[in-house]
Amino acid sequence: MLQYAETLTSYAYGLVSKQFAASPKTSPQEDGTFLSHEGLLTVSSDSCSCSFFRTTNLPCRHILRLHTDSHMAVFTDTLAPQRWRRDFWYTSVATSADAPASVAMVQGSKRRNRILTETEKFREAKVITDELRYVTSQCGMTDFKHRISQLHCLLQSWKAGRDVYITGL
Ligand SMILES: [Zn+2]
Secondary structure: HHHHHEEEOOHHHHHHHHHHOOOOOOOOOOOOOOEEEEEEEEEEOHHHHHOHHHHOOOOOOHHHHHHHHHOOOOOOOOOOOHHHHHHHHHOOOOOOOOOOOHHHHHHHHHHHOOOOOOHHHHHHHHHHHHHHHHHHHHHOHHHHHHHHHHHHHHHHHOOOOOOOOOOOO
């Protein structure tokens, strides 16, 4: 799992580690089928017919279980698609507006000490705001209202030229 943590964005790794934690109690059948609440799934070492895999292309609980059962390495390169990789977000401009990203990009060492152009700043900020959108949209209604009001507060303060200090981290 460590290799997933190192390779994937923090958002994607979060998804995979949840799948890993939810490892099914039963093993896949000999013929590569797997009975789950989604019905009969077809599982192989690098694909699965469940909805998680079909939407993300990341290793789902069934693939992970298959790997563990057959003593294969949990990490394989094909199970870390480019769009979920840290290095992809380091090097590419985040043009696909709806893809989630990681804050890891901001920590790129080359950029640390140099003056950025407005476009570069925009890109860095966008990586964080993309992730912010995901985190905000994935909580319950009570948390959501709270978070939205915090975001409003931050935005209004910055527009007004006031600094914001975050405490309690
Ligand atoms: Zn699956």
